[in-house]
Amino acid sequence: MADENPNSPYRKVGIVGGGTAGYLTALALKKQIPHLEVTVVESESIPVIGVGEATTPLIVMFLHQGLGLDAAEFYRVVQPTWKLGIKFEWGLPGDYAFHYPFDRNDSWNAIQQTGDIRNGCLTSVFMKNDKSHMLRSAGGSKLTPIHNKTNYAYHLENECFIGYLRSKLKDAGVEMRLGTIQEVKLNEAGTAIDHLFSPELGNLSFDLYVDCSGFRSVLLEKAMGSKFISYADSLYTDSAWTVTRPNNGQPKPYTTAVTMDHGWTWIIPVRTEDHLGYVYSSGFCDDESALAEMKRKYPDAIDPKLVKFRVGRHEQAFVGNVMSVGNSFGFVEPLESTGIHMIISTILEFVRNFPKSDNDVTSRQTINTTTNATWDNIRWFLGVHFRFNKRFETEFWKTCREKVDISGFETIRQLFYEKGPFLENGIDENPDYRHLGRYTIFPWNAFDLFMLGQGELPHEVATKIPAKTRGDLANKAVVWDQIQLRALPQNEALAAIDTWPSLVGSRN
Numbered sequence: 001m002a003d004e005n006p007n008s009p010y011r012k013v014g015i016v017g018g019g020t021a022g023y024l025t026a027l028a029l030k031k032q033i034p035h036l037e038v039t040v041v042e043s044e045s046i047p048v049i050g051v052g053e054a055t056t057p058l059i060v061m062f063l064h065q066g067l068g069l070d071a072a073e074f075y076r077v078v079q080p081t082w083k084l085g086i087k088f089e090w091g092l093p094g095d096y097a098f099h100y101p102f103d104r105n106d107s108w109n110a111i112q113q114t115g116d117i118r119n120g121c122l123t124s125v126f127m128k129n130d131k132s133h134m135l136r137s138a139g140g141s142k143l144t145p146i147h148n149k150t151n152y153a154y155h156l157e158n159e160c161f162i163g164y165l166r167s168k169l170k171d172a173g174v175e176m177r178l179g180t181i182q183e184v185k186l187n188e189a190g191t192a193i194d195h196l197f198s199p200e201l202g203n204l205s206f207d208l209y210v211d212c213s214g215f216r217s218v219l220l221e222k223a224m225g226s227k228f229i230s231y232a233d234s235l236y237t238d239s240a241w242t243v244t245r246p247n248n249g250q251p252k253p254y255t256t257a258v259t260m261d262h263g264w265t266w267i268i269p270v271r272t273e274d275h276l277g278y279v280y281s282s283g284f285c286d287d288e289s290a291l292a293e294m295k296r297k298y299p300d301a302i303d304p305k306l307v308k309f310r311v312g313r314h315e316q317a318f319v320g321n322v323m324s325v326g327n328s329f330g331f332v333e334p335l336e337s338t339g340i341h342m343i344i345s346t347i348l349e350f351v352r353n354f355p356k357s358d359n360d361v362t363s364r365q366t367i368n369t370t371t372n373a374t375w376d377n378i379r380w381f382l383g384v385h386f387r388f389n390k391r392f393e394t395e396f397w398k399t400c401r402e403k404v405d406i407s408g409f410e411t412i413r414q415l416f417y418e419k420g421p422f423l424e425n426g427i428d429e430n431p432d433y434r435h436l437g438r439y440t441i442f443p444w445n446a447f448d449l450f451m452l453g454q455g456e457l458p459h460e461v462a463t464k465i466p467a468k469t470r471g472d473l474a475n476k477a478v479v480w481d482q483i484q485l486r487a488l489p490q491n492e493a494l495a496a497i498d499t500w501p502s503l504v505g506s507r508n
């Protein structure tokens with residue numbers, strides 16, 4: 001539980017960095033531990049990374065319930081679109097696609113009974129038909145969002161989202177200082193930060209420091225020397241071209257991930273345009289060739305920008321009196337939109353285990369163990385996407401299928417072949433296997449989905465599934481198809497919310 005003792009030695013917290021990580025950390029600390037004096041120091045000369053626009057359902061709960069930010073105002077100012085899941089043009093050759101909806105997808109029964117894995121739940125059926133989760137009543141006169149029954153996330157314009165968060169800092173009691181940290185002075189033993197120096201602000205001293213400086217990792221890596229642990233054996237990509245294209249005001253209600261020759265492209269629909277990014281490996285393709293491939297596939301794309309990154313995490317998120325949140329600690333390419341998800345999840349862990357003093361080793365260890373294990377689990381799970389994608393025969397994909405390291409998932413993979421699918425065989429509810437899912441942010445049915453979706457089958461699967469579980473998905477799919485007929489396309493649903501803000505739904 002957070003330290004709410006106003007006499008705690010930790011009163012003054014300095015956050016370096018004014019991106020998504022810095023602002024969300026500042027707002028959460030003030031909300032959950034109000035006696036803290038929280039200061040954000042950000043540089044005017046170092047821009048935020050500017051990508052980070054597809055999210056997961058955790059953000060909806062965190063913004064509106066955790067931070068108490070008003071949903072109607074959020075829709076008005078930030079203009080988000082909904083994300084019901086991810087459409088993967090992935091796995092098998094041809095026009096094939098499968099969905100990763102944010103609701104529990106009964107993948108095996110969908111394949112067996114309807115011949116289409118995308119019929120595994122209502123949300124996936126909405127996605128298949130480019131519909132939102134806003135329903136028109138049978139007579140057509142009433143609109144009902146079914147937010148409370150379905151999971152969803154947001155697509156955000158990064159700049160707009162960061163501007164909105166910044167506008168909330170003052171009212172929350174967070175102090176803002178503009179300055180670039182040029183020096184970090186450690187204590188004599190070299191175990192903690194003594195003070196920071198910025199030419200604009202002079203010396204700055206705090207009890208606790210939070211590194212939200214993005215890939216620069218100014219405090220954690222550069223000052224405290226926390227080593228970087230690369231994930232490059234599992235995830236080969238290190239570069240991305242981002243572009244935009246018009247979407248005629250008809251945003252799809254999902255992110256799309258499209259297999260490319262040397263990686264993949266994200267398509268993130270915001271209100272009037274799509275934001276795309278070709279994530280590729282410079283070991284297999286130079287920057288110019290990647291851009292040329294992108295232009296061939298998306299001729300209406302404009303405004304290309306190149307982003308370079310490294311995948312991995314640092315040895316520890318909390319060292320001495322420094323905690324690290326966001327890209328300064330870890331990053332994996334955005335195939336499952338884990339960036340902002342992990343910012344939030346790290347903040348929740350930090351607040352829950354906020355240390356009581358310099359000697360509070362247990363809190364630091366808990367934060368480090370959980371954060372590391374959760375990031376590593378994401379590494380292995382993303383590796384599965386690359387290891388089993390059979391869509392293309394290029395050098396990049398052939399190498400992925402042969403060599404991508406998913407050793408941390410070996411037990412789960414074997415379990416899938418021997419006892420899968422997990423949902424139908426009750427593995428997800430079996431306490432014997434609970435330890436395998438301890439640090440994952442993905443549910444068991446996601447593993448079924450990514451194996452089955454990419455054409456991997458359990459051994460002797462048909463004989464193992466109890467007959468009673470085979471029965472009713474075909475009937476449900478018929479009902480879901482009827483329901484989607486009453487669902488609005490996203491642009492109409494968002495226009496309705498602009499007119500009647502109360503429609504945002506009670507979950508917010």
Ligand SMILES: Cc1cc2nc3c(=O)[nH]c(=O)nc-3n(C[C@H](O)[C@H](O)[C@H](O)COP(=O)(O)OP(=O)(O)OC[C@H]3O[C@@H](n4cnc5c(N)ncnc54)[C@H](O)[C@@H]3O)c2cc1C
Nearest residue numbers: 017018019020021043049052054181213214326327339340
């Ligand atoms: C190609 C790509 C695609 C991505 N797509 C997604 C996505 O779809 N969804 C998602 O959730 N995440 C995505 N991410 C991750 C995303 O970047 C992060 O989740 C998010 O933007 C948080 O960044 P940050 O706040 O850690 O760093 P930044 O946004 O880089 O902010 C760093 C801040 O630190 C400040 N700073 C740096 N050095 C100093 C200094 N010396 N002194 C003072 N201030 C300093 C900067 O001025 C800035 O304010 C993507 C990342 C990449 C690379």
